[in-house]
Amino acid sequence: MDWDKLRIFHAVADAGSLTHAGESLHLSQSAVSRQIRALEEALGTTLFHRHARGLILTEQGELLFDATSAMAKKLDSAAARIRDSEEEVYGHLRVTTTVGFGTLWLAPRLTKLYERYPDLKIDLMLEERVLDLPMREADVAIRMKEPAQADLVRKRLLNIRMRFYATPSYLERMGRPNSLEELRGHRLICQSPDTAQVSEGARLVQQAMAHDLPSTLTVNNYFGVLQGVLNHLGIGILPDYLTVDHPGIERVLPEIESGEVPVFLAYPEELRSSRRVTAFRDFIQEQILIYRRQQMGETAPE
Structure with a gap:
């Protein structure tokens, strides 16, 4: 018609x-x-x-x-x-990030974003595949490396490292290792070396696995690794951003860690003036600042 x-x-x-x-x-x-x-x-x-x-x-x-x-x-x-929409934050926002960061750090903080902008509709896409922002597969991305695509606004949020963690209950029962060699007396929980993950994390996993460990639990994402650690199954390799929200785990082998992994927020240049994108970007930067202060308090000397 x-x-x-x-x-x-x-x-x-x-x-x-x-x-x-x-x-x-x-x-x-x-x-x-x-x-x-x-x-x-x-x-x-x-x-x-x-x-x-x-x-x-x-x-x-x-x-x-x-x-x-x-x-x-x-x-x-x-x-x-x-x-x-030029003055109000309203409508759909498609956000992509990794399964680990999205599940363990971002999703728990979205309550505060929705309290501020109740009419916002977020489509949170958690996958290791890098979506094409210029082709509008997503509006905003948080990735564990600097995006290589052109025509993107990008902001470095923080640096993270992969480290060894366990619960006090597990360490009391099984003892605390003092070297990678002593991991042989423990069960290692980590992502499989074949799983898509940041290269620094994969290197630390390979370094630990090289010591002929008798028992391991490999999972295809950090959420599963964290659940194994929280349930006292062994010593896990996890990103350090978890410690603020999970004070019930503690670091093991403090002298051993991965190299730095940069975390970037990026979105297409054409969305620079979008109120939804601006609101989300500002919220994430605010939460990163809060996280850093909490982390500083957590690691400050007594």
Whole structure:
């Protein structure tokens, strides 16, 4: 159905006159009349009874006017939302990050974001695959390396390291190793060396595995590794950002850790002025600052 003809029909039905509708649409009366006749022919029905005092909708015309009125309201609402979005944070935001960071650090903090922006709709896509931001597979990405794609706004959020962790209960029961060689007396919990992960984490896993460990538990994401550690199954290799939210685990082999892993936030240049993206970016930077202060308090000397 021709949208332009429907728009003209709605104006005529609303005004009750070809002349008045033409004035509002900046069209001649004859042009409006032709469009109405063409619409009636396309639908195979009469939409108006023509009287000396003006036009009256037929039963079929009433049905169509109800439909165009609903359409007009939705379009007006959408236009208002678009205008409001320049000042309000509203609508869908597609965020992609790794399974570990998204599950263990980002998702628990989203409560505060929703409290601030209750009309925000976030689609959180957790996967190791790097989505194509310029092709709009996602709006915002948080990745464990600097994005290589062009035309992106990027911000370095923090650096993380992979370290060894266990629960006090496990260490009390099984003892505390003082070297990688002493891991032979423990069960290692880590991501499989074949699993997609940051290269620094994979190197630390390979370094530990080289000591011919009798028992291991490998999982394909850090959430599973953390659950194994929290349930006292062994010593796990985990990112250090977990310690703030999980004070029930403690570091083992403190002299051994991975190299630094940079964490970047990125989004397409074309979304630089998006209120949703700006709100999310500012919120993440605020949460990173809070996290750093908590981490400093956690590691400060007594």
